[in-house]
Amino acid sequence: MSDLTRGNVPIKSENDIVAARRVVRDLATRLCFGVTDVTRVITAASELARNVFLYTGAGVMRWCTIDRAGAVGLELTFEDHGAGIPDIELAMKPGYTTSRGLGLGLPGAKRLMDEMEIHSEVGKGTTVTVRKWLRK
Amino acid sequence: MTNQNISVVKVRDTLMVTMPADPDDMTVTTFQEEVLRAMEKYRPKGLVLDISVVETLDSFFARTITETSRMVALMGGQTVIAGMRPSVAITATQLGLTLGGTLTALTVDRALDLLTHPHPRRQRR
Numbered sequence: 001m002s003d004l005t006r007g008n009v010p011i012k013s014e015n016d017i018v019a020a021r022r023v024v025r026d027l028a029t030r031l032c033f034g035v036t037d038v039t040r041v042i043t044a045a046s047e048l049a050r051n052v053f054l055y056t057g058a059g060v061m062r063w064c065t066i067d068r069a070g071a072v073g074l075e076l077t078f079e080d081h082g083a084g085i086p087d088i089e090l091a092m093k094p095g096y097t098t099s100r101g102l103g104l105g106l107p108g109a110k111r112l113m114d115e116m117e118i119h120s121e122v123g124k125g126t127t128v129t130v131r132k133w134l135r136k
Numbered sequence: 137m138t139n140q141n142i143s144v145v146k147v148r149d150t151l152m153v154t155m156p157a158d159p160d161d162m163t164v165t166t167f168q169e170e171v172l173r174a175m176e177k178y179r180p181k182g183l184v185l186d187i188s189v190v191e192t193l194d195s196f197f198a199r200t201i202t203e204t205s206r207m208v209a210l211m212g213g214q215t216v217i218a219g220m221r222p223s224v225a226i227t228a229t230q231l232g233l234t235l236g237g238t239l240t241a242l243t244v245d246r247a248l249d250l251l252t253h254p255h256p257r258r259q260r261r
Contacts, residue, residue, distance in 0.1 A: 014161040021158060021192060039192060039223040043231060046194040094232055104195045108231035 006064035011052045011078075020049040020061045027063060027074055031134055041074060041132050044109040048078045048128055051105050055098075056082025056125070066131065073114070073133040081125035088118050142167045144174040150251055151178065151213075152244070154186040164197050168204045175211050183208050184247040188219030193228050202236040215239065216247035 009020045024045040028038040045061065052059035059080030066073045085091045092110070097103035106128075110116040113130040120126040142163060145152045151174050153167065171183060185201065187193070205215035216239045220228075228235075241247035 018158065018160045025158075025191075036223040036226050039221075039227045040230070042192045043194050043227045046192055046196075047231070050194070050196060102195045102199055102233075104232045108195065111230045111232075112227060 006062065008060050008062045009049075010058075010060050011049050011080075012058045014053065017046060017049045017053060021046050023061075023063065024074075024076065027065070028132075031065065031072060031074055033074075033132070033134060037132060037135075040112040041076075044112040044130055045076055047105040047109045048076070048130065051128075052078050052080045052082075054101070056080040059125075068133075071133050071136075073131050075129065075131045077130075078128045079125065080127075084122040084124055085118070085120040085126055086122050088120060092118075142170050144170045146174065146178045146180060149181045150248065151175065151180050151183040152186065153183065154188075155190050157189045157191050159190075159197065161196060164200045168200055168207070171204055172207055172211070175208060175213055180213060182214035182216065182251045184241075184244055184251065185215060185217045186219055186244050186247075187217060187224070188221065188244075190221070190224060193220075193224050193233065195231065195233060198228065198233040198235060202234075202238060205238040206236070214251060216241050216250050218242070218244045218247035 009023050010016060011020060021042050024042050025038060028041045033041065049061055059078060059082070062077040062079065064075050066075045090096055092107050094107045095103040109130060114133050115131040117129045118126065142153060151171065153171060155167065156163065201217065208215045217235065218241045220240065239250060241250055
């Protein structure tokens with residue numbers, strides 16, 4: 001039953017951030033997440049999609065529904081081939097930013113989701129994976 | 137996806153803006169420009185920003201609201217954000233958003249009350 005469905009949304013312009021939000025809203029609603037969790041997941045996706053656009057100009061959001069020991073969830077992966085994050089610990093600090101943003105994107109998305117993993121290689125790009133599990 | 141229009145309405149001595157449910161970045165930026173233009177044109181007491189249908193408040197949107205409220209304050213007006221949904225309030229708090237001390241109200245009605253009869257302690261920050 002794992003990986004029921006999967007898909008992706010290219011992120012190449014500001015409008016694609018809205019497109020990513022809409023896809024995530026639709027998925028989270030179809031998976032029967034509660035209103036607050038739907039809002040949390042959309043907001044996290046919005047932050048991460050904006051990071052991709054803002055820092056690298058282009059990338060992709062991959063999504064799939066997941067199933068682990070009978071628990072159902074949604075996994076979102078944001079991939080880019082940008083400059084990479086030299087210091088992930090620093091990037092996770094609330095308020096730290098290299099743009100003119102608020103520096104809430106990464107730490108905020110982590111708090112809104114259940115799980116988050118970041119893999120980054122300087123000069124090669126960054127992959128951020130987040131998961132939210134449906135509470136039964 | 138097309139840019140959603142933002143309409144800034146002047147009612148008596150107040151500007152009223154209703155944000156759409158899921159505004160794109162362009163709409164959020166346009167909102168700021170339209171509000172400041174209307175501030176100059178109508179010289180109102182303040183601005184009521186109705187976000188009761190807004191479903192997602194991310195850090196970009198929140199930053200623009202906070203910035204706009206500061207700009208309105210510099211021009212001599214007061215901003216009240218009205219009608220934030222519970223799910224949005226929960227998410228915004230977990231994300232770490234603060235809205236930089238901008239006044240908030242449960243409904244547009246209460247926001248208008250705040251602008252018409254400001255609480256003495258909250259009148260000036």
